[in-house]
Amino acid sequence: MSELIDYQLEDGIATLTLNNGKVNAISPDVVAAFNAALDQAEQDRAVVIITGQPGILSAGYDLKVMTSSPQNAIGLVTQGSTLARRLLSHPFPVIVACPGHAVAKGAFLLLSVDYRIGVQGSFQIGLNEVQIGMTMHHAGIELARDRLRRSAFQRSVIGAEMFDPQGALEAGFLDKVVAVEQLREEALAVAQRLKKLNMNAHGKTKLKARKAFLEALDEAILRDQEQGF
Numbered sequence: 001m002s003e004l005i006d007y008q009l010e011d012g013i014a015t016l017t018l019n020n021g022k023v024n025a026i027s028p029d030v031v032a033a034f035n036a037a038l039d040q041a042e043q044d045r046a047v048v049i050i051t052g053q054p055g056i057l058s059a060g061y062d063l064k065v066m067t068s069s070p071q072n073a074i075g076l077v078t079q080g081s082t083l084a085r086r087l088l089s090h091p092f093p094v095i096v097a098c099p100g101h102a103v104a105k106g107a108f109l110l111l112s113v114d115y116r117i118g119v120q121g122s123f124q125i126g127l128n129e130v131q132i133g134m135t136m137h138h139a140g141i142e143l144a145r146d147r148l149r150r151s152a153f154q155r156s157v158i159g160a161e162m163f164d165p166q167g168a169l170e171a172g173f174l175d176k177v178v179a180v181e182q183l184r185e186e187a188l189a190v191a192q193r194l195k196k197l198n199m200n201a202h203g204k205t206k207l208k209a210r211k212a213f214l215e216a217l218d219e220a221i222l223r224d225q226e227q228g229f
Contacts, residue, residue, distance in 0.1 A: 002033035007040060013191045014046035023059035024052050026105045030062075031079045038086065045199065047191045048090065050109065051097040051183075055123075060104030066134075074228055080105055081139035081221045084112035088210055088217070091203035093194035097187035098174070103128055103162075108140060110173045111147040114206075115190055118165045118174040119183050125168035131160035137229040138220035146213045148172040 006017040016037045018024040041048050052058060061080065066073045087094055087109075094113040100123045102110055107127050110116045118125065127144065129136050136157055144157050152171035155161040163170075165177045178186045194202075207214075 002029070002036060004030050005033040005037045007037045009041075009044055009046060012044075012046050012195055013049060013188065014041040014044055015049045015051065016041070018050070018052045018058060022053075022056075024056055024106070025062040026058055026060060026076075026080060027062040027065055028076055028079060031076075031083050034083055035086070038090065042091065045092065047092055047194050048094045049097055049187050049191055050094065050113065051187070052099050052106075054180075055100035056106075057096065057098045057100065057102040057109065058106030059101060060106055060128075070228060074225065077137050077139070077229070078221060078225050080108070081137070081143075081217070081224065084108055084139070084143060085214065085217050085221065087112040089207060089214060091206075092199055093191070093197065093202065095187055095190055095194070097183050098125070099180070099183060101125065102168075102173070107173060108143055110168075111143045115194070116174045116176075117183060117186050117190065118168060118177045119180045120165055120177055121180060123165055124162045125165065125173050126160070126162040126171075127156050128160050128162060130158065135229050138223045138227075139217055142213070142217050142220045146216075 004020050006019055008015045020030050061076055065076050095115045096110055096113050098110060098118045100119060102125045104127060107125055141157055144153055148156055149172045168174045169177050
């Protein structure tokens, strides 16, 4: 398994820990490592917990790649959106244990899984693309439209509003906020609860419930590839 994603399996729970420098930038290599880890987790029939380093899940895409050329930017965003689509349709439950900041693609990871836990503290969660001069990509808009509360969607996507953990909970980025020292314990408790599901029923119901959303996301990914953003 790649050093960029640490994979630990214990008692039917696979913990995937992002480990790519101080901001856990999402690069093509990180996306490839993510996919390899998800392949392994699926083979292990494990509930998945995704987490990061103390204080941060991820600050988003690798800016060196994003600014190197329009083609490279489109390629990386397409890979990231395809990863989000895979997470949303993963046959086993996926949890994010967010240990702090989650910005741009880091926040989109929160919008791509089944259950999200954040931590109390002076952390920022949200979509800052417009703030830093990036037009929001079609797939990102669809992810936000489906997963954020209506009252927060336009503030987030168009206004690049950043949220503290409690605000992120209210906006729809998170499902629960706990003390930092309780994050791992809470994530494991949720994973243990979800382990009791009938996984065949879980996987099939997930695809039924998200059918229209996944179709819209597929169309958005194609538009991003064809038109850019």
